[in-house]
Amino acid sequence: MGAQQVRGVIARAKGEPVRIETIVVPDPGPGEAVVKVQTCGVCHTDLHYREGGINDDFPFLLGHEAAGIVESVGEGVTEVAPGDFVVLNWRAVCGQCRACRRGRPQYCFDTHNARQRMTLTDGTELSPALGIGAFAEKTLVAAGQCTKVDPAASPAAAGLLGCGVMAGIGAAINTGGVGRGDSVAVIGCGGVGAAAVLGARLAGAGRIVAVDIDDRKLETARGLGATHTVNSRSTDAVEGIRELTGGFGADVVIEAVGRPETYEQAFYARDLAGTVVLVGVPTPEMRIDLPLLDFFGRGGSLKSSWYGDCLPSRDFPMLIDLYLQGRLDLDAFVTETIGLDDVEAAFTRMHQGDVLRSVVVL
Incomplete structure (x- = not known):
């Protein structure tokens, strides 16, 4: 040719x-x-x-x-x-x-x-x-x-x-291992965060809390399966998430912003032995400073999700099938x-x- x-x-x-x-x-x-x-x-x-x-x-x-x-x-x-x-x-x-x-x-x-x-x-x-x-x-x-x-x-x-939709869905399903009845919080509801909300819903999460500073994005997240929303411009994100999860924090918190401040919110907004998933992309100069005792004392796992830990040959056809069935x-x-x-x-x-x-x- x-x-x-x-x-x-x-x-x-x-x-x-x-x-x-x-x-x-x-x-x-x-x-x-x-x-x-x-x-x-x-x-x-x-x-x-x-x-x-x-x-x-x-x-x-x-x-x-x-x-x-x-x-x-x-x-x-x-x-x-x-x-x-x-x-x-x-x-x-x-x-x-x-x-x-x-x-x-x-x-x-x-x-x-x-x-x-x-x-x-x-x-x-x-x-x-x-x-x-x-x-x-x-x-x-x-x-x-x-x-x-x-x-x-x-x-x-x-x-x-x-890219983005797979990263978000995968952050919930593959990396976060969200299961039926779990409580999930998603911080940052742009394209990737909105997809994480959708992924949590697909996995059968019981309570899905969407957090953002933009009411339009929160409205979109609600349409995709968020059961509750927190505007962190007016409400403290950690307190808001805890209040909506019986005072305990969420089983899985997905950080879809990629900033030290929002990561810290995710860290403290999870339940004991809960999981934090970082899928937001930080920049090279960002640093985080947290008491090591809190890492130890809270247990659980801190994970990074690269491309939603997806295997394209496994995940793309499966998600397209769910899409064609009207389930995604x-x-x-x-x-x-x-x-x-x-x-x-x-x-x-x-x-x-x-x-x-x-x-x-x-």
Whole structure:
């Protein structure tokens, strides 16, 4: 077929508005696939890349919460074939590292991306966001980054499993191990926190307390299964959660902000022997200072959830099946659908808290 030229959203320099440029997508090599992108969600991580918050490997090809159709595959690819409807993931497991060999591929320590690079027309190599780069008509990924799901699913909803929604649902179900009748508190109800509320409901939690400083987000969380809400602008979050859990604190508290202050709230808002799950992403300079005796005396577990501890091959098809059965409202996360040209404006709306997800439809 030969290399193809398509349109893609590029971040050229730190803090500069993104722009649409022509990119070159090579034919897939061994173990690679070219995917015709149908939809891609606008995630906070993409903004993070543009602001230089991840690394300095500009220019970036942004976009990573995507669904699409496999167009072509390279040598040795058996897991997907041209024509398959797939959700893209940023953790293609290696099958060889110590985590994979111990039967824990969800923790794979050597996940991989496509070996070849997509470029600008002048040959400048692009860094694809999270190894995906899907604000583009087509993208090149490792075949293991493509997870085949039921094509009956709406691409706009399905693609969101590629990052934020999976991170939130997985934080509750996989990392937090929420069980039937458990009390759960979720601090921070943006896209990931709202998904954690949905995950807790799916797992059968008895009481789900949503905490945020924005009443609009709390209202959305209620619609997704929160039984109670606390606006922590006006109410102390720890006291609010304790009051709603018989004075004890929640069995599982999910921190979906990634700040020392909110982590401390999560730490003290859980019941004795309860679980704290950190799924919010902190920045390198953040520090936490808590009495070590409180770590010891409260028991329980403190966990970090990376991508919701998901195994895409196991979790994506299962969640899509639940979605198609009407048991998992992924459509609720799609606030608006936009074009490739609207990504910069979508960053502004996301920053202002106006949307759960803007989804680019190609």
